[in-house]
Amino acid sequence: xxxxxxxxxxxxxxxxxxxxxxxxxxxxxxxxxxxxxxxxxxxxxxxxxxxxxxxxxxxxxxxxxxxxxxxxxxxxxxxxxxxxxxxxxxxxxxxxxxxxxxxxxxxxxxxxxxxxxxxxxxxxxxxxxxxxxxxxxxxxxxxxxxxxxxxxxxxxxxxxxxxxxxxxxxxxxxxxxxxxxxxxxxxxxxxxxxxxxxxxxxxxxxxxxxxxxxxxxxxxxxxxxxxxxxxxxxxxxxxxxxxxxxxxxxxxxxxxxxxxxxxxxxxxxxxxxxxxxxxxxxxxxxxxx
Amino acid sequence: xxxxxxxxxxxxxxxxxxxxxxxxxxxxxxxxxxxxxxxxxxxxxxxxxxxxxxxxxxxxxxxxxxxxxxxxxxxxxxxxxxxxxxxxxxxxxxxxxxxxxxxxxxxxxxxxxxxxxxxxxxxxxxxxxxxxxxxxxxxxxxxxxxxxxxxxxxxxxxxxxxxxxxxxxxxxxxxxxxxxxxxxxxxxxxxxxxxxxxxxxxxxxxxxxxxxxxxxxxxxxxxxxxxxxxxxxxxxxxxxxxxxxxxxxxxxxxxxxxxxxxxxxxxxxxxxxxxxxxxxxxxxxxxxxxxxxxxxxxxxxxxxxxxxxxxxxxxxxxxxxxxxxxxx
Numbered sequence: 001x002x003x004x005x006x007x008x009x010x011x012x013x014x015x016x017x018x019x020x021x022x023x024x025x026x027x028x029x030x031x032x033x034x035x036x037x038x039x040x041x042x043x044x045x046x047x048x049x050x051x052x053x054x055x056x057x058x059x060x061x062x063x064x065x066x067x068x069x070x071x072x073x074x075x076x077x078x079x080x081x082x083x084x085x086x087x088x089x090x091x092x093x094x095x096x097x098x099x100x101x102x103x104x105x106x107x108x109x110x111x112x113x114x115x116x117x118x119x120x121x122x123x124x125x126x127x128x129x130x131x132x133x134x135x136x137x138x139x140x141x142x143x144x145x146x147x148x149x150x151x152x153x154x155x156x157x158x159x160x161x162x163x164x165x166x167x168x169x170x171x172x173x174x175x176x177x178x179x180x181x182x183x184x185x186x187x188x189x190x191x192x193x194x195x196x197x198x199x200x201x202x203x204x205x206x207x208x209x210x211x212x213x214x215x216x217x218x219x220x221x222x223x224x225x226x227x228x229x230x231x232x233x234x235x236x237x238x239x240x241x242x243x244x245x246x247x248x249x250x251x252x253x254x255x256x257x258x259x260x261x262x263x264x265x266x267x268x269x270x271x272x273x274x275x276x277x278x279x280x281x282x283x284x285x286x287x288x289x
Numbered sequence: 290x291x292x293x294x295x296x297x298x299x300x301x302x303x304x305x306x307x308x309x310x311x312x313x314x315x316x317x318x319x320x321x322x323x324x325x326x327x328x329x330x331x332x333x334x335x336x337x338x339x340x341x342x343x344x345x346x347x348x349x350x351x352x353x354x355x356x357x358x359x360x361x362x363x364x365x366x367x368x369x370x371x372x373x374x375x376x377x378x379x380x381x382x383x384x385x386x387x388x389x390x391x392x393x394x395x396x397x398x399x400x401x402x403x404x405x406x407x408x409x410x411x412x413x414x415x416x417x418x419x420x421x422x423x424x425x426x427x428x429x430x431x432x433x434x435x436x437x438x439x440x441x442x443x444x445x446x447x448x449x450x451x452x453x454x455x456x457x458x459x460x461x462x463x464x465x466x467x468x469x470x471x472x473x474x475x476x477x478x479x480x481x482x483x484x485x486x487x488x489x490x491x492x493x494x495x496x497x498x499x500x501x502x503x504x505x506x507x508x509x510x511x512x513x514x515x516x517x518x519x520x521x522x523x524x525x526x527x528x529x530x531x532x533x534x535x536x537x538x539x540x541x542x543x544x545x546x547x548x549x550x551x552x553x554x555x556x557x558x559x560x561x562x563x564x565x566x567x568x569x570x571x572x573x574x575x576x577x578x579x580x581x582x583x584x585x586x587x588x589x590x591x592x593x594x595x596x597x598x599x600x601x602x603x604x605x606x607x608x609x610x611x612x613x614x615x616x617x
Contacts, residue, residue: 018523022422022523023422023424026419026422026424027424029415029419030416030419030420030424030430033412033416033434034430034433034434036491037433037434037436037437037491037495038433040437040445040448040449040452040491041436041440041448043448043451043452043458044444044448047451055451056454056456056457058456058461059461060458060461098324101320102320102321102324103321105317105318105320105321106317106318106320106321106322108317109314109315109317109318110318113310113313113314113317114310114314115310115311115314115315116311118314121318121322124330125325128325128329128330128333130600130601130604131333131597131600131601132548132551132552132596132597132600133552134552134554134573134576134593134596135333135336135593135594135596135597135600136329136332136333136335136336136593137332137580137593138336138339138576138580138586138589138590138593139331139332139335139336139339139590140328140329140332141580142335142344142586143327143328143331143332143335144328158324158328159328161324162321162324162325162328162329163325163329164325164329167321167325192313192317196317217439220441221439221440221441221442223441223442223443223555223558223559224554224555224558224577227558228581238441239441239442239443242441242443242444242447243443243559246443246447253451256447256451257448257451260443260444260445260447260448261444263441263443263444264440264441264444267439267440267441268436268439268440270439271432271435271436271439272432275432275435278435278439279431279435279499282496282499282500282503283499283500283502283503
C-alpha cells in the first residue's frame, strides 16, 4: 500500500517536470508560428511608412528611420480609394441584408412548413453547393450582360445575395428549434409570417450573426467577381481597385503597402469585434456541413 | 399526414387548407428562389449545354451544337493522337501533360493540391493541439492564427510578393543562412509554385485549426484518463487516441481543402498570373483566360466541366465515406 503511494508520488514529480517542459515547448512553437503568421503584416505596416528606396534596404529595418505618414495621405490623391471603399461598403451591406433576409425566410419554409416538392427543391439547393462557382461563372456572366448588368454594382450584389449556402446554414439552425413552439403559436392565432418574425428571427440571432459576418467579409474580400464584372474606375470595389493601383504604380512599393494596410482596416475591425461568432460559426457549420 | 399502405390513397386534389399552406410556403421561398434560379440554377444548366456548343451570348437559338468538338479541342486529341501514333502511348500521355494547356493546368493543380492539403492539415492539427492545452492567451493566439483567413487576398498576396522578391526579406534571411538564392521566387520556374503553396498554407491553417479545436473538445476525457492509468505516455496517447478520434474531422477537412485547392484562382492571379511561362497555370486561371481573355466561350465551358467533374467526384466520395463513418 505505502509502496504504491510512494511510486505514485514519484510519477507525479516526474510528470510535473515533463509538464513544465511540455508547456515551454508549446509556448515556443506557438510564438514561432504566431511570428510567422504576423510577419507579413508587420512588414507591410513597416514598408508603408518608409520611403520608396528604403523598402528593400539591406539589412532589413523593421522600424523605419523616420515615419513617413505622408504616404497615407498620398494614396488618396493617386487612387480613388474612397470611391472603392464606398462601392464595396454598398455592395457588402446590400448583399448581407438581402442574403440574410431571403435565406432566413426560405429556411423557415424548408425547416418548418410542409408543402409539395419541398424535398426536391431542397435537393436543388444542396446540389448547387457542390457545384463550384467557377464552373458556371461564364454563362452567368453572359446572362447578366444580356440583362444590362455588366459594369454595374448591382451585378455583384445579385451574384452573391442568393447563395444556397445561406439557406442551408439557416435551415440547419431552424431545425434545432422545437416545432412545438411554432405549433403553440399557430394555435394562439399567429400567422406563419408572425411566427417567423416573432419567434424564429429572435431565436436565431447567433445563426444570423454568423451569416452576416461571413457574408460581409466574403463580399469585402471578393476579387474574382468584381474583376470580371466591373471595368470603370467609378464602379470598382476595393479589391479590384487596389489591384489596378498595384498594376499602374508597380514600383511605388511604399504606397502599395499603405493602400494595402488601408484595405485591411475594415475587415480587421469587424473580425476583432466579432471573432467569437466567426470561430463558433466555423466550428458548428463546418462540422455539420 | 401519415397514412398506412392499406388505407385508401389520399385524394389527389389538395384541400383548400393544404393549398393555402402551400401558397404560404411558396411565398416564403419565392424571394430567395427566384434569385437562386435565375443566377445559379439556370447558369449551371447553361454551362453544361455550352460545353457542347458554340455560343457568343444573345438569343439561345443562336447556340450551335458542336458535339464533343470543344472537348477534343481542350484535350488536343489530334496532336496527342499523332504523338501516340508516332512515338507510342506513353509519349502521347507525356505530350498531353507537358505541352497541352489542359494537361499542364491539371498537373499543376493536382501537384498544388497534393502538397497543400497535408501541409495545411499538419500545421492546423499542431496548432489546435498546442492551443487545446490550457495555455495563457489562447484566445489571442487563436485570433492571430485565424487572421490571415479574413485578410483580403490582394493585400496579402502583394505583400508576400514583395517579401519574396529578389532583394526581399525572405531572400535576405536565406542568404544569411548561407543559401545562395538570388532570384525573385515568383519569377522562378520551381519556386513560383512553392510560393503559392506557402501563402495558401499560411492563410488556411488558422481556419482548419478552428475546426480541429472544436473536434478536440469533443474527445471524451475518460479515454485519456484510462490511457494514463494503463501507463501510456503522451506520444502513445496522441497516436492511439487523439489521431483516431480526429479522423472523421481530418477526412472532412481534407475534402473541403481539396475542393478549395482545385478552385484556386486569386492567389495565382495576383502573385504569378500563371507564370513564369505556364509554371503555375491552374484549372481556374485557364478557364478565366480562355473565357475572358480569348473569348472562347465553348472551350472555356468544356474546361469548366472538367473542374465540375473533379469536384463532384470528390464530393460523392465524401458522401459515401461519411455514411461509412456514421455506421462505424
